[in-house]
Amino acid sequence: MSFFRRFAQNRGALVGLIILALVVLLAVLAPFLYPDSPWRMVQRPFLAPGEMAGFPLGTDTMGRDVAAGLAHGAWVSLLIGLISTVVALAIGVPLGALAGYFGGKIDDALMRFTEFFQTIPNFALAIVLVAILQPSTTSIVAAIAIVSWPPVARLVRGEFLSLKHREYVEAARLVGQTHRDIILKQILPNTLSPVIVLASLMVATAILLESSLSFLGLGDPDTMSWGYMIGAARTVMRQAWWLSVIPGVAILLTVLALNLVGEGLDDALNPQLARQR
């Protein structure tokens, strides 16, 4: 059975993929749909959705187009989610691989280092990092990456521990391959499936983290993001509920879609573990 057939067997995953595709499309098309800055004050404030043609989602407290904010925010959220995940993988995978492959003191040292990060609550650490580094897109990506790499390291280490005594690894060692080749060419490719599944979930978590930071006012002040939109609208909840609800639903759908896709990937990549449907 092909990879996609297995993936598509999970209906939820298919729905997730469609939603995700739409969000990506929205993000990519944002500069064409709304070429103006989403910060531009274009109409009178507090227009309800549908109240005026041309503003399908209404305007916010300052008369900025909510639809424009949503589109540009999609780009920001996805980009921050993706980049911070890539950075987290770039830290977590090598550390986990080295710890798992060499074991012994290297393993001890690297895992104690990892645990050091794991003992601090994720969100608290992210807040502290962003506050110290001053809020900007770079500092937010860095903070999210720093709090989310430890699970990657532990997962990769576990995989390496179980794979390094397999016969094909022993064989590679017997023919004299270097450690580097064994790690990169023999073991790593075989650990990819769980890492890919984890990464898809990490993107979802990163989007949530970015939104939470922006909600607390620790977002990049020059970047329109969904979390910022909710944070700015929180205090006017009673006058204009839609200002918080619209970006909230956007976050919910995107994160849900990523989780569904992650589950589908899990099924597709580990057919022997797939649940019976």
Place this chain on the structure above:
Amino acid sequence: MTLLSSVTGRLTAAALLVTLAAPASAQETPQSGGVANVAIQPEPPGLMLPLVQNAPTQRVAGNIFEGLLRYDTDLEPMPQLADSWEISDDGLTYTFHLHPGVKWHDGEAFTAADVVFSADVFLRETNPRTRAILDHVESIEAPDDETVVFTLKQPFPAFIQAFEVGTMPMVPKHIYEGTDFYNNPANNHPIGTGPFEFAKWDRGSVIELDKNPDYYEDGKPYLDKIYWHVIPDAASRAAAYENGTLDIMPAGSVENFDIPRLSGMDGSCMTEQGNEFFNPFAMLWLNNREGPTADKRFRQAVMYAIDRDFAKNVLWNGLGKVPNGPFSSTLAAHDDDLEQYPYDPDKAEELLDEMGYDGKPVRLLPLPYGETWTRWGEAVRQNLEDVGINVETESSDVAGWNQKISDWDYDIAFTYLFQYGDPSLGIARTYISSNIAKGSPWNNVEGYENPKADELFAKAAVENDPEKRQAMYDEVQQILHDDVPLAWIMELAQPTIYRCNVHDLITTGIGLNDGFKNAWIEQQ
């Protein structure tokens, strides 16, 4: 009306009537009794007003302490602890005749010796702003128990504006003389002469003030008690007003977007009076030393680029005023004929082209005082970007904001400053070059240096002839208007929202900070 008859100042009965008539009242005779529940935001750090000058302290402690004078909404002096006063023709001698028979809350008599102690000893040590004013004073003497004479080194016409309770509160000599002012146990239970006495303070919850039964003005105060409720969350405060827990919401305790809703409720009234003395003036510091903001044309472009009417209408719900120059419109010295900078993005772009602005990004530092200020920062950034200025917004907390401005580490930064009723008290400090010094966010932090402006401010402050003084102030306003040392963005409104059955809540230009002496509640 016994009060009125003794006034020797320029107070007119008409001015008083206008002030008193603010809320259309069905009933004219004040009724005694009742309790006022007031929001206080944030909780004050202390109530010993002569030591602590934070805004919430002034608001609560203005009931406990008193100054020699109060000021009406035209900033004309009114009697308080001083019944009458004379200023000599040469402007050098100020003689105050104190109200007889005034007692401190602990029963001791209030005398001229207390006034001398407060001004000459206590406030000179504890209040930097009062100290600066008292630098003009040669001597303070008490020829008898009910007379105080201030002798000045040179004429300083603004001196008559300096006797308000926040600037020169009276301190009991018999409690503080010879003690460590900052650690005196009485600081926790302040003793004043005011219409209300300190009763109790449950930290984080409520401050309780009781009626002063021996108050020297007959029949006053009318209220039995004032409760100041500490409710940090804005939505909870609004709910407390809606459900009747709170009766009075001073400026700053209601979010701007909630003002129309709360003031529009049945039986809810709103006034913008009581703001005339402080008249907080919102400005953008523009760093005159370096970067694009060092160029006058860039600073003028900023004035043209910012849509100040939008900010007023959308962010401040139409309250407040767009200023035409450096002096706020409530000041007598304000020049009405100054040409307004209109919202004109094309003109701004022209100026930027003319100076050859190369797109170098400027940093914008908003004021971290809550929602409205954050949104305002976003609006200004958008206005500037619309004319082609590249802006990077910086975030900071209040301490960081203080630090950056004190260290001159900014390009454009939001702030607001009090006016204190006279240019020499509230305005000159922002523009004179002798006031350029790192370490304070409230002096000439933009680094504006203009010998002509320095000279005009210095001469005007000590000029006793009103016409000559006005001519100098007109000239300096024109100079500043053209140089744009900083951008004047708004004269902030300070709306008070209250139940309409509370009468005479605000009767002076100092507003709620002047105490609830005249306030009364109409019984149902």
